[in-house]
Amino acid sequence: MWRFLRIPASAALLAAMLLGGQQTAFAQQAEAETEASAPFTISTLETVRTRGYVICAATNPLPGFAQVSPEGLWSGFDVDLCRAIAAAVFGDPSRVEFRPLSGQSRFAHLLMGEVDLVVRNSPWTMARDTQYGATYVTTSFFDGQAFMVPDRLGVVSAYELEDVTICVTSNSDASRRLDEFFFFNQLAYEELLYEDREDLAVAYRAGECDAVTGAASWLQAIRRTMPDPGSNSILPERLSKEPYGPVVRSNDPQWEAIVRRTLYALINAEEYGVTSINIESMMSARTPAIRRLLGAEEDVGSDIGLRPTWMRDVIGSVGNYGEIYARHFGAVAGAQLLRGQNALWLNGGLMYAPPVY
Structure with missing residues (x-):
């Protein structure tokens, strides 16, 4: 179980002022600003589980990445990443609600807790990673x-x-x-x-x-x-260079780790040759990395609050990274988008994930 203890950066200074009887208007203002800066007292994972579904902000419409059918059904590359998070948490990719948000206001919705993550916003830059109280988890799509x-x-x-x-x-x-x-x-x-x-x-x-x-x-x-x-x-x-990726609040390292590792699981699955089609037969594989990926060997979920088979559920629900890419940008869509930088590192691309151990 993860617990978060927020210690204000100005705590030592304020304590010294109080002990010396020198608390000033500046100190009071600093303390008030600190208390208002991080309103969340429980983890996002606990909030999501209590609610029963993930709330994911996506762009609408951006054909291939996120679009809604006349029947109200969401589809797209970014949409499948949201469903992967739901599969990681609940074992069910359908337990997700999509919110069509645009512009810089997405950061505000994220920080207020109205959404749990944003899958597409402005490209990842140093300024956007440091000025809004939000964190770009990792790159899901290299654009330019x-x-x-x-x-x-x-x-x-x-x-x-x-x-x-x-x-x-x-x-x-x-x-x-x-x-x-x-x-x-x-x-x-x-x-x-x-x-x-x-x-x-x-x-x-x-x-x-x-x-x-x-x-x-x-x-x-x-x-x-x-x-x-x-x-x-x-x-x-x-x-x-315009890298895109999921964005989460900066004050929840557990949720950040869940989102990051979910994307890594999709990338590693493609590298190891594990797909939504062969996943059951892969359960008998002897390769340690594949067995860990599928939860057949070692528990790689409890340290972030997930069950041992969470990566198996993710891959079985949405496929590996390559399957998701092909589903939305392959020839079947009528307009193939070459993998390029989004190919695996083994194939000359930039998609790389740490090993599963």
Whole structure:
């Protein structure tokens, strides 16, 4: 059982002032601010179990990552990560409620305890990891600025983009990076500037530009909504680093560990070849790492408040990382998004998880 003892950073200073009879208005203000900064007295895991389900904030809509059907059913890459957390806690991936939140207000909803985690927000940066009382757990999707082109252009690399018109948002980091890329590579191009990303999508569909640039995840979302998604390609080069991942409150290390290890379990399962299809046959495997992953050898759950078989339940419910990726970005979706940086480290990507022991 985890317990949390919050000791204010100013405790020693306040104690000295009180002992010396020197408590000032400054000390009183500091103490009040400290008491108001962390309102939660029990762990998120206890709260979730008492409630009976996980509350997960997701983007809606972002096709491929999170979308809701007319019947109210959620699906997507990020949605499956939320279901994996529910499977880890309850052994049941359906015990999750989704909240469509957008913008920086997501941090406020998280800190107020209205949601238990956020699966997609702004990209992970040092400032966002230190200024909002929230913690990026680990990277679930490596994103970055890319180019999308129609296949009729006959281009397979960004370095082949010569004498083309490119749709881009005006006065943005994307526009600046675009200028730098073409200047550095001595390529000629013409910008077609729009104020909003939605305008870019309309212009690209109408054939106003030869290519459109933006975050690869957003380009994938545009492609998924086109009449013929498979006739457009997202080029492999990336002009920026934009890692995304689950975000939790900073004052609960147990919940942070549960979310992090759940994602690690998905990655390790793919590395070890354990899938939702072969998981039962893998129970008889002799490899110690696989046996620990499936809870057949050693207890790797009690230290974070979970049962020994929690990772088996996660994989059996949503599959491994590769299965989730293929489900939402594979050829079956009509617009395959190459793994690239999101491939396993064994295959030249950046997806890597600590071993299970």
